[in-house]
């Protein structure tokens with residue numbers, strides 16, 4: 001039977017339409033499959049309620065490093081009801097902190113402060129918002145500029161001198177000292193005087209006592225916060241405040257708030273009395289922030305609550321980190337007499353054996369700088385950088401959803417055997433021989449991140465650098481150190497996600513050089 005040509009056309013048309021139709025159906029089906037199935041980073045199997053908590057030891061950076069060795073440099077871990085993506089190598093850190101910096105420039109509140117007095121006032125945990133940008137601008141252009149840091153050189157020197165004198169007295173009395181506590185008190189005093197020390201005009205003002213009081217108030221909040229955070233990882237329990245830590249932290253905040261209210265009142269009174277009003281006066285951080293608060297033309301209106309919380313956060317960010325860095329450096333130096341000796345020889349050859357080392361000597365002391373860089377590599381006081389993804393993005397081929405909480409594990413990165421030779425060894429020399437890498441405190445080398453990197457990097461690094469170099473140098477120059485009860489100082493870190501040292505550094509100072517003899 002002959003087929004009509006028109007029938008061929010008809011059959012061809014049906015074939016064409018069905019082929020094109022099928023093509024579109026298959027394409028949209030695969031597209032929808034792809035859309036429905038994002039590729040999350042790998043991670044271990046999670047248990048109900050606790051997630052992966054059973055796989056984590058009390059020192060978070062270490063146990064996340066162990067897990068990353070198995071699951072890779074980008075993995076996901078669930079702590080209680082919260083999912084975290086963990087970054088554990090330099091290449092991936094560069095993608096998060098540099099290539100996609102703006103997409104990860106937000107941070108998250110770790111917890112307790114969410115329900116408290118200063119809700120929405122955080123700077124350190126703020127999202128990448130107008131407020132954060134405004135405050136960051138003030139920090140880098142007014143509060144912590146190099147001119148401002150120079151202006152407070154005498155304050156740091158005075159406090160360092162007081163510490164050295166008290167250690168000389170201990171040496172003469174043959175008494176031990178808890179160097180951890182001494183260094184914490186020193187950093188508190190320095191930061192207190194620089195931020196809110198401009199009230200000496202009130203006569204009965206004693207900043208040493210006040211700094212200790214302020215430290216106590218803030219430490220109390222931190223202690224309550226830690227306990228509260230333990231409960232907090234178990235999402236639903238958060239509401240019940242089972243152990244009363246929520247209430248305790250509220251009281252601690254209230255006490256801090258009352259004290260800050262008094263201090264602000266004193267500043268305002270001083271201003272009204274025209275005691276501190278000259279343009280040439282040494283303005284501290286509080287003076288500048290109160291000025292900003294009064295400025296009705298400011299881009300962002302900051303309130304007293306912002307100011308109060310900002311001070312608390314600056315104390316929290318600066319005191320423990322700076323004192324831990326010095327404590328770790330001293331522990332390593334006491335444990336390694338050959339490095340201690342080499343450092344003292346450098347100081348003596350550059351500064352002379354009859355003058356106290358000063359901040360201005362530090363640029364001429366490369367071995368001292370290498371000792372502190374190596375200390376911060378092995379013992380970073382802030383080992384885990386926090387970030388939040390603000391948009392959906394792809395890192396290493398994995399999908400990261402907007403809102404995901406991230407940790408960059410600098411502890412693991414700075415011990416990565418692919419980047420560091422003999423990573424567990426304390427070898428300051430490695431920083432003298434590495435001419436091809438820029439390993440400073442600015443976070444330009446993603447294998448070396450003690451102060452973080454990108455928009456949210458630490459702007460306190462220059463202040464910290466002044467404090468830690470000159471203080472450690474002076475402690476090495478002026479004293480020999482003998483540990484109480486043992487030859488080796490413990491350098492383990494505490495539980496949690498900070499790099500604070502677990503053991504106090506109790507030791508006997510023995511005077512090697514007395515810089516103040518005949519000066520009093």
Ligand code: HEM
Pocket residue numbers: 107123124125136144313314317318319321322325380381382383385386449450451452453454455456457458459460461463464468
């Ligand atoms: C040895 C001492 C210090 C160390 C190791 C240290 C380390 C760090 C690290 C790792 C971060 C997170 C950076 C990031 O996420 O990329 C940070 C943030 C911060 N640090 Fe420091 N810090 C030190 C001292 C200081 C000091 C002295 C101050 C204040 C004067 C300070 C103020 C801050 C602030 C305000 C932030 C939050 C910045 C933001 O979120 O935008 N830090 N620090």
